[in-house]
Amino acid sequence: MDAEYKGRLTYAKGTSVEFVVGPNQDVDFGDILVVEGKNNDRFYIRAYDFKVKSRWSGINGVGYLMSKLDENGQVENQEDLDFYLGGNHTVKIGLAEQLCYADDSGQLLNPKTCPDFFCQVRALSPQDTSLLAEMKGDLEVGFLKSGRGALSLPVGIYGSQAITEHIGVFGTTGSGKSNLIKVLASSVVDSGNYGLLVFDVHNEYFKDLSSHPMSKDRLSVYHTDVQEYGKKIAVNFAEVDADDITACATFTEPQLDAIYKLSSIWKENWMKYVLQYDVDDIVEELAGCTGQKYNARTIGKIKSICWNVMQELNIAEEEQTVISEMLAELEQGKVVLVELKNISAIGEQALSTLLSKKLLKNYASKTEIERSQIKPVLIVLEEAHRFLGKKAHSSNNVFARLVSEARKFNLGMCIVDQQPRLLADDVLSQLNTLFILGLASKADRTKLEAMCRKDILSQRNEIKNLECGEMIVATNYMRFAAPVKVHKFENLLEQRYADHIPSIPVQ
Numbered sequence: 320m321d322a323e324y325k326g327r328l329t330y331a332k333g334t335s336v337e338f339v340v341g342p343n344q345d346v347d348f349g350d351i352l353v354v355e356g357k358n359n360d361r362f363y364i365r366a367y368d369f370k371v372k373s374r375w376s377g378i379n380g381v382g383y384l385m386s387k388l389d390e391n392g393q394v395e396n397q398e399d400l401d402f403y404l405g406g407n408h409t410v411k412i413g414l415a416e417q418l419c420y421a422d423d424s425g426q427l428l429n430p431k432t433c434p435d436f437f438c439q440v441r442a443l444s445p446q447d448t449s450l451l452a453e454m455k456g457d458l459e460v461g462f463l464k465s466g467r468g469a470l471s472l473p474v475g476i477y478g479s480q481a482i483t484e485h486i487g488v489f490g491t492t493g494s495g496k497s498n499l500i501k502v503l504a505s506s507v508v509d510s511g512n513y514g515l516l517v518f519d520v521h522n523e524y525f526k527d528l529s530s531h532p533m534s535k536d537r538l539s540v541y542h543t544d545v546q547e548y549g550k551k552i553a554v555n556f557a558e559v560d561a562d563d564i565t566a567c568a569t570f571t572e573p574q575l576d577a578i579y580k581l582s583s584i585w586k587e588n589w590m591k592y593v594l595q596y597d598v599d600d601i602v603e604e605l606a607g608c609t610g611q612k613y614n615a616r617t618i619g620k621i622k623s624i625c626w627n628v629m630q631e632l633n634i635a636e637e638e639q640t641v642i643s644e645m646l647a648e649l650e651q652g653k654v655v656l657v658e659l660k661n662i663s664a665i666g667e668q669a670l671s672t673l674l675s676k677k678l679l680k681n682y683a684s685k686t687e688i689e690r691s692q693i694k695p696v697l698i699v700l701e702e703a704h705r706f707l708g709k710k711a712h713s714s715n716n717v718f719a720r721l722v723s724e725a726r727k728f729n730l731g732m733c734i735v736d737q738q739p740r741l742l743a744d745d746v747l748s749q750l751n752t753l754f755i756l757g758l759a760s761k762a763d764r765t766k767l768e769a770m771c772r773k774d775i776l777s778q779r780n781e782i783k784n785l786e787c788g789e790m791i792v793a794t795n796y797m798r799f800a801a802p803v804k805v806h807k808f809e810n811l812l813e814q815r816y817a818d819h820i821p822s823i824p825v826q
């Protein structure tokens with residue numbers, strides 16, 4: 320790709336620059352361009368606005384041009400008008416912000432100085448290696464967007480930095496969130512250096528991801544019912560904590576109190592006994608151990624929820640090893656899908672809480688050395704406001720704990736939601752990488768502008784106009800937020816593996 324000429328610099332002050340857009344050149348909101356400095360240095364700029372200037376802009380000039388129109392405002396003589404408007408009488412000026420600066424050795428720095436007058440402005444090209452290396456990452460998600468198209472310059476995230484610092488994926492319905500997760504998952508499969516645990520609320524990932532050539536070795540799917548593919552989840556009574564049950568339904572204070580008391584009395588057998596004994600026996604046992612007399616209805620509700628969860632998660636007496644297998648797969652760097660479509664909201668909440676807690680416990684219990692031998696894991700949580708919403712967050716659920724503690728243990732959360740404004744502020748403020756897809760609501764965009772660590776205010780126009788599959792990536796180790804055209808999953812597999820099927824190295 321040739322470095323395409325785009326225009327010439329006409330003004331610079333601080334980090335603001337203006338440039339005249341070359342005749343017949345397209346420059347759009349959000350385009351990243353390069354100003355060629357005089358000393359082999361480069362200034363990377365982003366266009367955020369435009370204005371059109373003409374020698375005819377004054378009141379007299381406009382009046383004169385208007386006199387060339389007929390009484391209906393239509394052009395009478397196009398050639399005549401073109402003569403006045405053409406040539407260099409009218410120019411389009413691009414307003415841009417300097418993002419960063421590369422010195423003559425190619426080292427990337429924050430803005431140091433401003434470019435000189437009339438320097439050349441050009442499109443990005445593969446020769447901008449240091450900038451491209453910063454954006455490329457090891458988990459590719461798309462190409463750098465430029466105007467209405469995409470340059471063939473890959474953009475992604477560095478998993479080792481981004482995963483434990485948490486990721487947010489936000490976009491209105493149909494903006495391309497699920498497609499993005501599929502692309503990210505397939506990059507994780509390619510890489511083999513990270514684990515990915517996806518709670519798939521619509522059972523939409525397996526069909527596509529299983530067409531990845533390496534899926535046989537690096538993709539695992541679990542569900543709670545019998546299917547032709549994947550493994551069936553089954554849980555031991557001892558694996559269910561009081562928190563797993565309290566997370567999945569609304570309980571009154573006395574009910575919560577009784578659950579915690581029961582679990583402290585009966586320890587790992589608490590759920591088994593709750594289901595096994597009659598309400599009256601449980602009330603008596605509690606009275607005997609704690610001196611408190613609980614209402615039979617309180618215990619009845621607990622029994623009923625436990626029964627539902629037992630049915631849905633296949634909780635049984637026989638020794639089950641499914642969860643430990645799943646944890647081992649994540650440690651080895653596999654993509655694990657947990658299909659949740661066919662279970663109720665109660666089962667879904669219990670299962671996602673239980674698995675995430677096991678993962679957190681497992682990673683937290685490792686020593687530094689052990690942890691360095693296992694892969695970092697990213698947990699993808701869709702419709703996350705149900706777990707991390709403004710109200711939900713106050714109850715100390717496992718996801719809130721993951722957001723605040725997981726990075727210490729090499730785990731991270733990927734929070735996917737249509738409406739970021741529904742999420743608790745202390746959750747949003749912990750997300751250091753944002754994938755911002757099209758957001759129809761102004762309230763959501765304003766929320767992100769306020770919470771995002773990168774200054775994305777100047778990209779307001781761009782964010783407002785994002786089309787399906789387009790996004791802005793803002794991450795804390797990149798100097799600026801980049802516009803990206805996300806790969807379409809179906810095309811990605813076709814292109815990436817058109818002429819070679821990768822083989823997995825034997826370890």
Ligand SMILES: Nc1ncnc2c1ncn2[C@@H]1O[C@H](COP(=O)(O)OP(=O)(O)OP(=O)(O)O)[C@@H](O)[C@H]1O
Nearest residue numbers: 490491492493494495496497498787788805806807
């Ligand atoms: N990068 C892309 N390029 C081309 N088409 C895309 C891209 N991303 C998504 N699409 C198309 O847009 C449609 C919606 O995408 P997707 O299902 O990913 O949206 P979503 O944000 O997950 O929606 P929902 O919130 O309803 O789940 C799909 O049919 C998909 O093919």
Ligand SMILES: [Mg+2]
Nearest residue numbers: 493496497498
């Ligand atoms: Mg979706």
